[in-house]
Each structure stands twice: as C-alpha cells, then as structure tokens.
Amino acid sequence: MKELTKAEEQVMQLLWKQEKAFVKELVERMPDPKPAYNTVSTIIRILERKGFVGHNAYGKTHEYFPLISRKEYTRSFMKNFMRNYFSGSFQEMVSFFAKEDNMSLSDLDELMEDVKRDMKNEKTESDE
Structure with missing residues (x-):
C-alpha cells in the first residue's frame, strides 16, 4: 500500500471520521x-x-468515501515504519519508544497487559 503525503492523510483523516x-x-x-x-x-x-477513495456521483457533484479503512492504513504504515527504522523488529521499536519516553517498569507491565488482552480479544473474535 502506498504511503500518503501529509495533505492526503489530512483529507483521509476527515473522511475516516465522517465516512x-x-x-x-x-x-x-x-x-x-x-x-x-x-x-x-x-x-x-x-x-x-x-485507490484510497471512491465516489458516488450526483449530477455534477461527487460524494467521496474511503475505500481503505483507517486500521488497514495504520497497519501498513506501521509495518513499513518498523521495517524502515527498526529492521522489522517490533521489540526494537518498543524498546526505542520506551527509552525515549522514559517509561517506568509499571508502565511497561501495563502496556504488556493491554497487548495480551487485545491479542486474546482478537483471537476470540477470529474464532467466532
């Protein structure tokens, strides 16, 4: 998936919000x-x-809507970001941001619990 320019992303953020x-x-x-x-x-x-936006024509006017969800774009963007800046290592990326933000051990533990909970919920949803 192609990356968006800042201007394109600004427009997409509005479309994702408004649908x-x-x-x-x-x-x-x-x-x-x-x-x-x-x-x-x-x-x-x-x-x-x-390929990010589609439209419905009403005479000479067009109503636009996203073809790519915010989640799909975020996933692709973050994978590219991780690959380009952290050699594809999630561990390196998390470590970098934890050090940059001076995260405490309790914050890291809380983050891990959130990730575990999200992964468990995603697994449950995919099993249904």
Whole structure:
C-alpha cells in the first residue's frame, strides 16, 4: 500500500471520521488557514487514483468515501515504519519508544497487559 503525503492523510483523516463527504464539507472541516476548494479537490482525485477513495456521483457533484479503512492504513504504515527504522523488529521499536519516553517498569507491565488482552480479544473474535 502506498504511503500518503501529509495533505492526503489530512483529507483521509476527515473522511475516516465522517465516512463520506463532499469536497465543500471537507474544506469546511479543515483547520485554519483552510486550503482552497480546488486544492482539496485535487487531493481527492489523487487519493482516488491511488485507490484510497471512491465516489458516488450526483449530477455534477461527487460524494467521496474511503475505500481503505483507517486500521488497514495504520497497519501498513506501521509495518513499513518498523521495517524502515527498526529492521522489522517490533521489540526494537518498543524498546526505542520506551527509552525515549522514559517509561517506568509499571508502565511497561501495563502496556504488556493491554497487548495480551487485545491479542486474546482478537483471537476470540477470529474464532467466532
């Protein structure tokens, strides 16, 4: 999966949050200073070409919606990030951030419990 530019990601974040929107609505929800309508329209067309966004046509207007979920993109982005910066090692990545943030042992233990709980829940959901 291709990575998004900052501008593309900003538009996708809005689409993921709203589930579908017209360009005008996206522009309205962007932080100040708001980009021009044509700028957002161009970004949307690029996202469509990349396969991230689809649309429904209503006459001359188009309502856009994400084709890739936030979770799918995050998973792909993090795998690439881990591969590019931590030789694909999850352990190295977690160790780096734990040291950078001066995490305490109790915080690390809590993190491990959260991960175990999430993994157990995912396994239960996939078994159903």
